[in-house]
Amino acid sequence: MTKILNIVPEKCTGCMQCELACSWVQTGTFQPSKSLIRVNVFDEEASYAPFTCLQCDEAWCMNACPVNAIGVDMATGAKVVSDSLCVGCHLCTIACPFGTVFTLPQTNKASKCNLCGGEPACATACPTDAIEYVDKDQTGDWFASWADRVHSNFVEAEGGSS
Amino acid sequence: MGGWTGKLLRVDLTSGNCSVEEIPQEWLREYIGGRGLGARYLYEEMDPTADALSPENKLIFATGPLTGTPVPCGARYMVVTKGALTGAITTSNSGGHWGPELKFAGYDLLIFEGRAPKPSYLFIYDDRVEVRDAASYWGRCVGETEDGLREETGIPNLRVACIGPAGENGVRFACIMNDKHRAAGRSGVGAVMGSKNLKAIAVRGTGGVSIAEPEAFMKSVWEMSATIAGNPARASFSDYGTAATIDLTQSFGGLPTNNFQKGQFDEFENLNGATIRDTRLVANKACFACTLACGRVCRLGDNADKYMVNMHPRNWRQAGEGPEYEAAWALGADTGVGDLDAVLKANWLCNDLGMDPISMGATLAAAMELYERGVVTDAQVEMPLNFGSAEALVRMTEATAYREGFGDELAEGSKRMGDKLKHPEVFMGSKGQEFPAYDPRGFQGMGVAYATCNRGACHLRAWTPGIESSGDVDPHTTEGKSEWVVHEQDRSTAHDNTGLCLFVGFAGSSLETFVPCTAAATGVPYDVDEFVKIGERTWNLERLWNLKAGLTKADDSLPKRLLTEAHKSGPSAGVTVDLDTMLPIYYEERGWDKDGVPSKEKLLELGLASL
Numbered sequence: 136m137t138k139i140l141n142i143v144p145e146k147c148t149g150c151m152q153c154e155l156a157c158s159w160v161q162t163g164t165f166q167p168s169k170s171l172i173r174v175n176v177f178d179e180e181a182s183y184a185p186f187t188c189l190q191c192d193e194a195w196c197m198n199a200c201p202v203n204a205i206g207v208d209m210a211t212g213a214k215v216v217s218d219s220l221c222v223g224c225h226l227c228t229i230a231c232p233f234g235t236v237f238t239l240p241q242t243n244k245a246s247k248c249n250l251c252g253g254e255p256a257c258a259t260a261c262p263t264d265a266i267e268y269v270d271k272d273q274t275g276d277w278f279a280s281w282a283d284r285v286h287s288n289f290v291e292a293e294g295g296s297s
Numbered sequence: 298m299g300g301w302t303g304k305l306l307r308v309d310l311t312s313g314n315c316s317v318e319e320i321p322q323e324w325l326r327e328y329i330g331g332r333g334l335g336a337r338y339l340y341e342e343m344d345p346t347a348d349a350l351s352p353e354n355k356l357i358f359a360t361g362p363l364t365g366t367p368v369p370c371g372a373r374y375m376v377v378t379k380g381a382l383t384g385a386i387t388t389s390n391s392g393g394h395w396g397p398e399l400k401f402a403g404y405d406l407l408i409f410e411g412r413a414p415k416p417s418y419l420f421i422y423d424d425r426v427e428v429r430d431a432a433s434y435w436g437r438c439v440g441e442t443e444d445g446l447r448e449e450t451g452i453p454n455l456r457v458a459c460i461g462p463a464g465e466n467g468v469r470f471a472c473i474m475n476d477k478h479r480a481a482g483r484s485g486v487g488a489v490m491g492s493k494n495l496k497a498i499a500v501r502g503t504g505g506v507s508i509a510e511p512e513a514f515m516k517s518v519w520e521m522s523a524t525i526a527g528n529p530a531r532a533s534f535s536d537y538g539t540a541a542t543i544d545l546t547q548s549f550g551g552l553p554t555n556n557f558q559k560g561q562f563d564e565f566e567n568l569n570g571a572t573i574r575d576t577r578l579v580a581n582k583a584c585f586a587c588t589l590a591c592g593r594v595c596r597l598g599d600n601a602d603k604y605m606v607n608m609h610p611r612n613w614r615q616a617g618e619g620p621e622y623e624a625a626w627a628l629g630a631d632t633g634v635g636d637l638d639a640v641l642k643a644n645w646l647c648n649d650l651g652m653d654p655i656s657m658g659a660t661l662a663a664a665m666e667l668y669e670r671g672v673v674t675d676a677q678v679e680m681p682l683n684f685g686s687a688e689a690l691v692r693m694t695e696a697t698a699y700r701e702g703f704g705d706e707l708a709e710g711s712k713r714m715g716d717k718l719k720h721p722e723v724f725m726g727s728k729g730q731e732f733p734a735y736d737p738r739g740f741q742g743m744g745v746a747y748a749t750c751n752r753g754a755c756h757l758r759a760w761t762p763g764i765e766s767s768g769d770v771d772p773h774t775t776e777g778k779s780e781w782v783v784h785e786q787d788r789s790t791a792h793d794n795t796g797l798c799l800f801v802g803f804a805g806s807s808l809e810t811f812v813p814c815t816a817a818a819t820g821v822p823y824d825v826d827e828f829v830k831i832g833e834r835t836w837n838l839e840r841l842w843n844l845k846a847g848l849t850k851a852d853d854s855l856p857k858r859l860l861t862e863a864h865k866s867g868p869s870a871g872v873t874v875d876l877d878t879m880l881p882i883y884y885e886e887r888g889w890d891k892d893g894v895p896s897k898e899k900l901l902e903l904g905l906a907s908l
Contacts, residue, residue: 148590150583151394155367158505165366166401166505168454178477181580181594181616260367262526262588 138211139282140248140255141274142185146265149176149183156260160251171237171248172257172266185266187257188235188248190214192284196247199230204245213250221245299509300362300818301325305338306404306426308419310493311352311411315419315426320405325362326821327904329794329828330405332388333835335359335377338408339386340838340908345846349379349485350467350492352412358399358458358498359406361796365397365506365585368518368814369525369806370798372396372585374481379846381485381492382469382656382710383729383753386842389472389486390757391458392584392798393479398456401502413494418459420450421500431496436462438608438649439474446499459497460487461651463698467491468708470656470731474648478592478618479584482653484730484752485710509820517813521806525588528805534591535581537570539622542734543630544569545766550869551739553732554630555684556662557725557856560736560864564635568625572637579616589800594618600638604691606646619644620654623756626734627658632665632690639687643694650698656710659731661693663711663723664703672720678703725859728753728852737859737874740765742778744874745883748853749782751839757799759785773872779882791832834903837887837895841908850893853880 204220271282347353374396380387464487471487696704730753737744742761
């Protein structure tokens with residue numbers, strides 16, 4: 136099964152439970168400033184858009200890394216930073232076209248969404264199902280083909296989960 | 298230690314000095330936080346007899362240990378001060394995102410004292426704290442102030458609590474607004490902030506809230522989330538918002554109309570939750586960590602253009618929040634206005650100008666009664682103030698914030714206005730504060746709840762319509778009401794202290810559900826009994842403060858209209874409020890003497906004997 140993080144902004148109420156959950160996983164405290172998923176708020180339009188790494192198939196962060204510190208989780212297709220390899224050069228944060236790779240000031244290491252190893256905490260925490268970790272067939276739009284691309288290059292070629 | 302940061306930030310506005318202090322451990326334990334902790338500091342540090350608008354008054358912002366955590370609806374902060382409207386201690390609660398941001402910046406409490414020599418705002422970025430010049434924001438509305446501060450600081454995630462023109466102009470029921478549409482609404486906390494020349498508090502916090510026992514905490518949070526998710530009331534809240542309550546109060550003859558002259562409003566369906574959802578709703582909006590999302594973001598209909606105001610309609614292009622049930626009632630039924638667009642527009646004016654829509658609507662309703670009786674004449678007002686006049690509702694809301702014309706009278710609240718015009722009987726409230734949207738003749742228990750509330754008439758300390766509409770209890774008799782009000786006041790006070798929103802209670806969560814969350818977050822082995830005791834301790838502390846401020850048994854009162862004039866028709870016809878029966882039982886249940894003074898034994902039991 137090819138799963139992907141499916142985000143539906145129309146269902147989001149802006150409660151930030153996803154940011155709390157993500158920061159809890161990242162830091163062990165409830166600290167939205169360290170969350171890897173961010174809710175963009177458009178107040179006047181009453182619109183909220185949670186946004187995090189798309190796990191691009193042609194991942195620019197990965198391509199830019201000079202020490203190959205970003206690899207692929209074969210089970211999920213997530214692009215994952217290896218703390219032991221990362222030298223803190225910030226190139227990945229510049230390369231990402233979506234601004235979803237961060238660096239942690241305490242460690243000076245890159246930090247990005249790794250899909251929590253297949254059980255994303257943000258999706259579990261969302262009370263309105265605006266964020267779901269679902270099979271690509273349930274996304275029902277162009278996102279399904281995106282999911283295919285994210286997974287195809289790595290997961291299926293490497294004989295990962297299907 | 299978790300949950301709490303254990304620190305408070307003290308700001309002397311007179312000198313501009315800011316300092317960080319440790320909060321005594323035993324106070325955290327004994328009061329949990331929020332309202333209780335704020336009251337403890339106010340009791341310790343302020344002379345209750347000082348004028349509310351003088352530099353001697355202190356303005357305290359208090360979060361609870363669950364503020365900023367994922368416990369559902371852990372978004373609240375409390376403003377604790379001497380109320381400009383009431384002269385009593387006030388504890389005004391607000392949600393949104395500002396309270397959690399203060400916590401993330403590292404502070405449980407914020408205490409303002411003195412008075413700034415010129416308009417100022419406080420800037421907080423974690424450890425960096427500065428009192429800054431606010432000349433360019435003075436006179437600005439709430440939305441403009443928040444946007445302006447974000448632009449000036451260049452911090453898009455900045456959270457702002459501020460006052461609007463109403464607070465600057467000393468309107469007695471001015472609010473402190475945060476996140477543009479959320480309000481610490483009642484008792485005139487905004488007027489206190491204005492009297493201190495404090496325009497805004499802009500906060501950005503990048504720290505976190507740590508938890509003492511993570512595993513137990515996450516377990517109890519998930520249990521509570523599941524309880525709420527599975528409760529049918531959650532769907533109703535998301536669907537209709539709080540305005541769904543209009544149907545309930547209408548059906549019991551407890552929807553006060555035309556300044557409490559009637560108990561039902563003919564046009565109630567224009568204002569209820571279903572109409573708002575079907576005709577005006579753009580989206581639901583949640584406060585921080587909220588899984589209910591009762592907030593309404595609405596757009597104006599075509600009618601709105603008919604109602605003219607002078608100010609620039611900056612925030613009305615797209616959509617704004619509200620109306621909540623209380624605002625829909627006060628600006629709608631109480632003034633007899635059934636046009637939703639006028640109510641919405643007046644609601645947004647209240648938000649942007651920084652005023653409490655309950656007291657605004659209720660004060661205008663009192664003025665409308667005086668106008669129809671010929672006491673207020675056409676020479677005094679710029680337009681006829683008849684019940685049902687949508688034009689008057691919208692324009693007088695604006696005039697009140699700027700104290701223009703008759704708005705200058707309205708800005709004093711209906712108690713002071715009624716006294717000045719020599720018709721004190723039009724004031725519908727208690728301790729100087731206007732009643733919210735429940736007629737005690739439809740829900741007898743609200744009578745004793747209103748009369749005894751420490752911050753003046755309030756529906757949030759003991760909400761009896763829930764139990765009185767359940768079918769188990771006769772809503773018109775006094776039996777058991779005082780006892781239930783005491784029970785509920787203690788529990789809701791402990792609830793307030795934690796930093797959680799009271800509305801989780803409507804979705805199946807009670808102290809039993811979130812006491813384990815608090816215990817795991819803080820590492821203190823709280824149980825429900827200790828929570829109830831803390832609620833009672835806080836309630837008695839507030840009472841002691843009020844007694845020192847000069848309030849007496851005579852202030853635990855209701856207007857004559859509720860005690861002697863029954864509605865002539867509807868489900869509540871023939872009922873009056875029997876406070877003479879309920880009040881002595883209430884005092885006895887509280888362990889207070891016949892004058893409402895807490896007994897020595899009670900204070901000893903609560904650990905308040907030394908105060």
